[in-house]
Amino acid sequence: MIKFYKKARKAFCGLKPHFFLFGPIFLMFVLCSATSLGQQGGITVSGTVKGTNNETLPGVSVSLKGTTTGTTTDVKGVFTLKVPNSQGSLVFSYLGYTTLEMPISGRKMLSVTLKEEQKNLNEVVVIGYGTVKKRDLTGSVASFKGDDLTQVPAANVMESLQGKVPGADITRSSGQAGAGVSITLRGNRSILGSNSPLYIVDGVIYYGNIADIDQNEIASVDVLKDASSTAIYGSRGANGVIIITTKRGAAGKTEVDANSYNGVSQASMYPKVATGPEMVALRREAYRASGKWTSPANDNLVFSPYELTAIANGLYTNWQDLVLHRGSQEDHQVGVSSGSEKTKMYTSLDYYRENGLFKNDNLTRYSGRINLDHTVSDKLKIGMQAQIVYSSQNVRTDPLNQANKINPIGEAFNPDGSIVMYPTQASAINPLADEQPGVWADNVKGNRTFAAAYAELTPIKGLSIRSNLSANLTNSRTGIYAGSFTITRNGGVPRANYNTSNGTDLLWENIVNYHKQIGQHTFDLTGIASYQDRSNESGSMQGDNQLLSSQLFYNLSAATQGVAVATGYTKQDIVSGAGRINYSYQGKYLLTLTGRSDGSSKLAEGHKWTFFPSAAAAWRLSEEDFIKKIKPINDLKLRASYGVAGNDPYDAYATQSLLTNVPFSYGETPAQGYTFNPTIGNRDLAWERSTTLDIGVDFALLNSRISGTVDVYSTHTNDLLLPRGLPPSDGILKTNQNIGQTANKGIELSISSVNIKSSNFSWNTSVTFTKNVEKITSLVNAGVNDIGNGWFVGYPVQVFYDYQKIGIWQTSEAAEAAKYGQIPGTIKVKDQNGDGKIDATNDRTVLGTPRPKWSGGLSNTVKYKNLDFSIYIYARIGQMINANSLNFSDNQGLQGNTWASNLDYWTPENPTNAYPRPNSNGGMQYVSTLAYTDGSYARIRDISLGYTLPQKLTGNVFKRLRVYVSGKNLFTWSKLKNYDPERGGSENFPMTKLALAGINATF
């Protein structure tokens, strides 16, 4: 996959002069051929193009240098071209081969041999604290540049890589404005520690929202997966490392890039709830089941007078329609790259705006970046990169939760157009309540300053000493005002909150690199010393019942009750030293040895330090003579690595036993209390360690038309940081201990193929496949499950553990049902141990897991002349979700509406096995078993069509101007016909599909 992208991109890059410059001219030439042909005199040149193995090459692009004149070779590799005279040169270009320029020099017959290109293998891949050529890579690294990153415009660069990184499970968390993505690489290892990969931005550890870095500013993303690649990051590399490199300036003419898109979004798939008439039928059935309704004559016992009037007049409300709207998304970015031989600069400004599907659910973000590099002398280089981000997000309490539960019988609005605060005379507040002017505000303002400066000294050849100092300063303010009649306050007194958070994240790293070649032996030595200090201060204020709603959260002194304040502080430090040796013999045998020592403030005395070693070796078989003989093989490399990475607890102070405050009073006199925190500190807390074995193959076949990578790996995590439940009889509930083990095994595959390649038409396909099996192998007591926490040996960290529904008790089974205390129409669950009764201990079982069995992507890119088209399909198969929409929680039919529309529920006349019979007496058991379902899906993640305007039209203004339209998530295949399974079960903040149009311009 990686190879393919590199190759494909290289091919495009190689083609660019033809395609983007000559292409339009060529087009013009075609258009004008009727006239131009007749005017041309000149000569005809012909010939045959062959490869180094004497095979003929069809489809080779042949053009006269500096002109629009060109052709391609036929199936026998033969070309014929008319040229004005015998001066000038012909340019031969062909995918996977080095472009050749040959002077005509008066000849009419040319014999041309093209050499296979190895350039992509010399491309540079970013690894921790350095770079290597792709050919010398020993670890498992997926690398993305250019089109890979920007083809799918997204709020978050990782979203545009969904399905493209083998081994990565990337899902968007919701459809809320500014919602993040969740990423795990090669499954989940840790329970208490983090499972998120480490982000490195321009060499600096980055904590925070990666969406703050605009995708257009990014030059490359490299994903490090195996232990050898990540070991240089020691403790923080256990979950993989994602290295983001932003664009930097280049010497030469100033280049300006402008990128802009606008799009509209709507809920991708969303379940309808029962309509008014459906609700009426269901309620009647619920009361029929309990013996209180036999015919509409009893309706007055079942429905309130208000409802009876509404039913009589057909007054129903579709609440979803009232709260769900169209959203929008737009991004506008300008980047300027410039520089002289000594000073290079890249700067970028970005504006991003997203409106969610609800009113007042939106995000606005402005960011600016400047990257500067300056060569002071041939021995000293200095530079800096700085990013400033300001964002403002308006948060909405998801109104769908309310809209999906509220009674559809009745009306939402009064005759004067105002909303009915409590529709249907009931107690559920109107889902539109928060949209009323002045009652609701929840605004999050965030600022981030992320700046790093470096100085790099090269005192002698091959030696560089670099010092990086970086600061990631964040501050955010969340202000909330909730008036009396809002969803959260529901008639209570108004409440205002004001919360602030200030984070200071400092990192100082010193890196020494030494490169030395002795004969055929090449050494690269790296030494690192690193100190990181992260601290955070926070403040929270809360007050109730202020007089003026117009003051929002700006005058908490106006609160007349419930005033509460809190401040907090956390600090965590890591000190590290690391070293690495890269050794290569003849470029054929490669070896990497890495070691890192990490000390963490978050661990107990005596357990703070640990050492993470790793080793990796690679053998470039294609350099061996016996492989060189095999013509179809262009590149073949075997890799193996073994190493240890680690994890410390996510939160600070897990070793300390602390007190927690309790409000109390005697009479009305306040009496502050302090009691023990339910979690007791562990004075022996130590590192969690993950050992990974990775074996991989990189290959390129058939003139590098097919290339790919396969990795198999096995990770064992020991001394798991486990939030262990203690016997509550201690008076304490939990501690954090190094107990238990997890294992992740998997296979990753990426293959890309160049199906068709000619000067006018190209078609590339790439496939990725990921399968990871995640298992807990041991817990507190070997072989014993921790049911309380939902952890089961032999299963992934997250599972669904419940009774197993096997149907609905039918009328004919009444006697059997009675043995279980059930009646016909109720849920029948499996008696797992067959003891004739259903109990929580013996009859619940692991039903499934939200982890997919496999996931994969299939992408196709077609270019025809100036048109480009791509379609990308992503599939995530085998995961279970707990879909709220399938639930039946208010099974009494009393008032709420939690049923799906068109629900197949049991009645004596409809003996279904799908849903139980509603019953107004309640007491229904096992309702939770209804909602577990297969969440597999495949979707067209992205489909794009672009057109690059001919130079003729854009003239001297643009170097390149492309317009495109794109659709995201437009089609989804799933067993759930009306729910987007990527959302994972929740009905809040539905996933969106997005249609957008954009422009890329280079000046």
Added chain:
Amino acid sequence: MKKNFKYIIGMGLVTIMATSCKKTLTEYNPGGSTAEAVYTTPAGFETLVNAAYSYQRWWYGKEEGYSLSEMGTDIWTSASGDVYPDLNKYINLQGSDGAVKQMWQQLYAAVNLCNTGINRIGNAGYPAATRTTREAELRFLRAFYYWHIVETWGGVHFTTTETTSIITTANKTPVETFYKQIFDDLQFAVANLPTTTSDYGRVTKYAAEAFLSRMYLTRGMNQQASNAAMDVIKKGGYVLQPNYADLWLMSNLQNKEVIYAVNYSANLSLDDLKDNILYPFGHARGGNNGHLEFIMKYDDQPGMLRDIANGRPFNRYMPTLFLLNLYNEADDARYDGSFKNAWFANNTATLPAGIKLGDTAVITSKLTIPTATKATKKYRIYDRASCYKADGTTLDNIHCVQLSKFMDPTRPDVNQQISARDVFVIRLAEMYLNAAEAQMNLGHLDSAATLVNVVRTRAAKPGHTVQMQVTPAQINLDFILDERAREFAGEQIRWFDLKRTNKLVERVKADNPDAAPNIQSYHTVRPISQDQIDAVTNRNEFKQNPGYQ
């Protein structure tokens, strides 16, 4: 080459040394607080004592507490909203029950804090007198919590030491050991507590003695039980409220009949609702929730809408027919003083024909109203026949007679779940009935009747005192239990009363037809919380209570 290597290694060492000083790796946590820092000053130790009281709020006035102390008895059954029908009707009752889990956790957390305080009080820096009082309070609280534990679960884990490190085992200790400690602690408390306090909610000498009388009665120490109860009656200065209904007025919370109460505040920020700032480990609902639990669903009825006075209907529990039958409402003011039977129209939008605002809109009745009579009424009637089947099982568990003792019309808004109503844990009427039961057990039926009649005289409607009197011949254990039901219905004591008198299974089978088919002899203790069973490492010793899975 060699020189270069030296150079590199030297540089590396310098940079490593420059950054890796040991001090940077110590945990710095200025905002945190430890037991050593807080509990070693008088002001700090006060916070421990305050917190030790606060755990009572997890049981008293909470749904979990009602389900464990009143439900599963002869006088209540599940209404439509019951969250714990397993506790109420013994259907599939297991250690996974949420109320069992929560109370197991909180009661042991309370015991641990009491143990901590009792063992550390010498380092608090108190003057001697304060030290004795605070120790007596903590020992009362420990006894109080251990009583809830031992009666609910039987001979389970017992300790008097503070948990300072990770302990993964638990013990099974005989019930006698619990009671030995309970008596030790309470006798110390009674001997050392002041007779009054200006801090409403703190335990006093007579509160401790009143609780001690309950303990003596529980253990069959009848003479001691009687003595303790009589001592409280004579010396405590408590007075029965003249009107039973007045006990439940929000304006009369701190009345003279209350011996011991769990305090809730009208300042909601002093209550126990979970809140990220105020109380990160608080209760999900907070405050006194008694007003929510028993209310029937009136707000969908013609002419009615939900308002503060009528309350927020959670509709969790309803009375058994047996409870309703216990009252002779013609003479006994406790029926009207305990139950709500009429709702008055408050919603113009849905007024039925012929009914004005303020007119009766809904009636519930323990009697069967003839259909002909019903037909003449414009308001809705839910009577005995519509609520209960002939065999006494529930027919309509949504609309029925509701307990009104805990209603709170002073809540600031209609959906507010927190009530500032204090929970009466012990009131003077219990002392009379405790003493009466002890006297009866000692064979003194005359004294027993005299004491019972004190309570019944107060309960009598004006002019019906004579009809309310009972004779010594009428006194027996069942009568005492019936009387306690009439007096204390809903007051979080019923399950303990039935268990104490060994009548739980018998009475549930006889009087609660919804639960009768399910109750078993092993139900006299509740299942141990499953997370306890899952977490202990000595599983062969620490097992689930018999009968439970």
